Amino acid sequence: MYATVIDPDPLMRPVIPFHGRAKLNYGQGLVSGLSRVAIWAEANDGWAVVDEALAGLAEQDSDGARNATRYLRARRNLIEARDILPNPGFEANVADTNAVEGIHWTAEGCPPGWSSWIRPGSAAELQWIKDPVRSGEYAVMLKGVAGAACYIKSVPIEAGKSYLCSAWAWAKHQNPRRVELKVQWQDAQGKWFTGAGPVGDSVREPDTRGWVPLECMFTAPEGAAYAVVAVLCEGMEPD
Structure with missing residues (x-):
């Protein structure tokens, strides 16, 4: 079962508590x-x-110094940076309407260019909404997630290039760590x-902070041709 179902689609793996795995390949807590x-x-x-x-x-000749320099230079020049993620703000009036679909992915009801995924056996309410939003006109909401669900692109x-991936999230739940920005990989054939x-x-932190930034910076690994970006929620019921 694991080899035939889980291995072809890593999204099927149970979500590991975030503090229990490596946060990013730039060092635990460095980007934070x-x-x-x-x-x-x-x-x-x-x-x-x-x-x-x-x-x-x-x-300084160290990985930490080099990674810190890359991150701060990226943040310093965000205005000039090129956003490679089509429709990063979940807007409606965009040219990219081709959502890449995988096992149990669907583009129905999603922003242009995005798909959604709900772990089989899970319950979740996924909505493309106009309120609340932090910027632009639209946002996405994941509600009542009993299991795991995400918007995915x-x-x-x-390979070998460094990327900064960021999002804003508002976790109205007593366990906000279950709201995550996650990046995984696919090869040139679209396989995991x-x-x-x-x-x-x-x-x-709890939702009293309102919108909070989520960020990760990574160097694309050799052998990976695609980054699979997901806004993921796990075990959020009943909120």
Whole structure:
């Protein structure tokens, strides 16, 4: 059963509690801390201070220093960055209407270019909504998820290149860690690539914070041709 059902579609695997697995290939907690630095710089016109810190990091020969430099430079230049994810804001008036579908994926009722997935045997209410939204005109909502469900999208990547993946989430639930931004991999034939583990980020605080950023930065693994981006909820019933 596992080899014939689970291996072809890793989304069927039970969701492991987020704190129990590697968060991202840039180091546990690194992006979370750097995100706070970037948010401070954006709010206080403090990029000059960050640039000085980056100059110091450039003198250090370590993976941590290199990864921190890549992340902060990406955040520093977000306006100039190219968004490779079609329709990242779940909007209606976009050109990309080709949703890639996998096992148990469906594009019915989804934003253009996106699919949804509900683990077989699970119950979930997935909605494409206009309120509440953080920006733009639309958002997606996952409600009453008894099991696991997600909105999902596959996007081409280049092995060896670094990417920043981010989203905003509002987890109105007593266990917000079950709301997650997750990235997995497919090979050039569209089959699940298991040569590298998933990366991602999850909501850590109760819903009193409102919208919170989720981010992960990763280097695309050799052998992967697509990043499969999912906004995932697990075990959210009855909220």
